[in-house]
Amino acid sequence: MIRIGIPRALLYYEYYPVWKRFFEELGAEVVVSPPTTQDMMVSGSSRVVADTCLPVKVFLGHVLYLVGKCDYIFIPAIRSVKSKVYNCSKFLGLPDMTNAVIPESPPILDMDVDVNKGKRKLYQAIYQLGRHFTWNPFKVRQASLAAWQAHLNYHELMSSHNLTPPQAIEIISGIPEAEANSSYLSSTRATIAIIGHPYLLYDEHINHRFISRLEQAHNRVLTPEMLSAEELQLATARLVGRAYWTYEEEVVGAGGHYLQNGVDGIIGIMAFGCGPDSLMMDMVRRQASRLKTTPFMSLTLEEHTAEAGIVTRLEAFLDMIYRKRRIQAESCR
């Protein structure tokens, strides 16, 4: 059986159920790298120039982990998934870059996903990918339909049950859900929305368990995945007009939505050197300072970010929100 390696980084959180389903339908085994460790981050960083962004370094660390543990590594070049909205350069050249900086990696299965080139090209790309496993186009078609269904189910699950991607992936993979979800809801002190890309929000190593820290402090955490596509689109249109990069709705759409929907505070998480976020997070910040209703904090992560720094800033931010709530409650009385 052919083993396909999928790094648990970057677009894993967005598309893992699709990829897994597609490859399993075609009779391959999927190997996923474990959650990020310090070793992975260090080995990934050592391969690229210093100012490459953190998520890409982490991604390469995962690829390095998978070397020798699988027959192929699946690294698609997701160019665009919406008409006239393209992805950041780092995603566009990801397979080529991996090939250049990790020459010892197993053969890379790459495919171009570009809806702007038309359906024909997209279907061709999918068939090309399927050709590694079967010659039968109908089988590939069946697998891709099943995969698409898995994708829809996955997103439906997240937005209807207010789940984060790792939780949803656990449910889909059949691992019994930990009951952490309901225990804290009874006594929430504040509702905090976190905006940012899933590969930063849910990678507990690079963000130093940010979400669980918030939850342990009895806060309700909202993430971009809990919003439906329409809500994201609406808020994006309100804030910046048309989205310019593919995955920026997670930042600017979610930010715009939560700014006007009565959460107690918003925390933006971005990686140092992220091009799209450097402009988009700033747009959210500007909107926040214009509205003056919801406190907003932006945190920048890189491989040198220390846990103590994150904790201090988080505590200060939460203290400020608790105090604001207390004063509001007292003045109401």
Added chain:
Amino acid sequence: MQVTFPHMGYIYVGIAAMAKWLNVGVVVPPPTSQRTLSLGVKYSPEMVCLPFKLSLGNMIEALESGADTIIMPGGLYGCRFGYYHKAQEAILRELGYDFEMVSQELGIMHMVKRITRGTPLREVITGLRFGLTKMNVLHELEQMVHKKRAVERDRGEVSRIHRDGTKAIENAADHQELKRVRQEYLQTLKNLPTVSPPIPLKIGITGEFFIAIDPFANMDMDVELGRLGAEVCRPLSVGEWIRFTPVPIILGLREKDRSHKAAMPYLSRNVFGDGWQSVGEKVLHARDWDGLVHVEPFGCLPETMARNIMPSIKDGLPVLNLIFDEHTAKAGVINRLEAFVDMLRKKKRRQVKVCV
């Protein structure tokens, strides 16, 4: 209506010429200076790239001197450049300026129509042609200057002629005068007394477009290289960029297409910006150039990709990477260039000896 636009190399010459031809009021922003940079840095997001900061500074200075319409290209994909106009508009509005931002997001024709307001299309095209011709003449002059600066006998002579020539091209009122100016300056350069350096070097400049061609942003890098006795080859220039020559485009003979083809084995997709070309340049000119200076603003997305891929090209050119931001100092750039040129000379001398 007073139209303005941010600086990028000598592009102001072309745009001012078009505007004058079409009777559109134009405000050329004051030359980029330390003040421009400080203004840009002050109001820009912290981590955005240098061209954003410089062009924002230009816009502020132009609005201060009475402009009310800003032309900013946009809508190019992938790289942040395509989004500049929106972010800059938001920033400038927040600063309280009243203006109109015109970008090509809705198509180039839309942009042209909005600026020219009812001028017949035929006239618009002749105006555009005049501006483009000026850019092409500037490009020719620049190429000659790069060639001659490496071998000039009297230091600074070529730079002086370049300066005068640019001024003369800027002041040329019609095609005939432009032709005369072109002849005159190319001839002067040709007849300049020269000395031949012991080991002639050819160094290419590639990388991010803005940094490569803007003399303020790249700290007059081409002048410094010329002073060190190296002939500069810079395929990136506004003249090259806008030159419309159908036959080479169809046959794929343009520098851009050739470099993309050369980059194929290493980078098989467009990463937008100029990343693809940067990678290709290293392969394409491995025989005819001696070295390559790769420039980029700090945090540039496509060029970071290019810089990651470049080391895997084993038989390409030696490359010097220079990263620019608002803290880059000229002394640092010159130091690195000197060391790079020394290294290339040494290498070449050894090669020559082996051949003999």
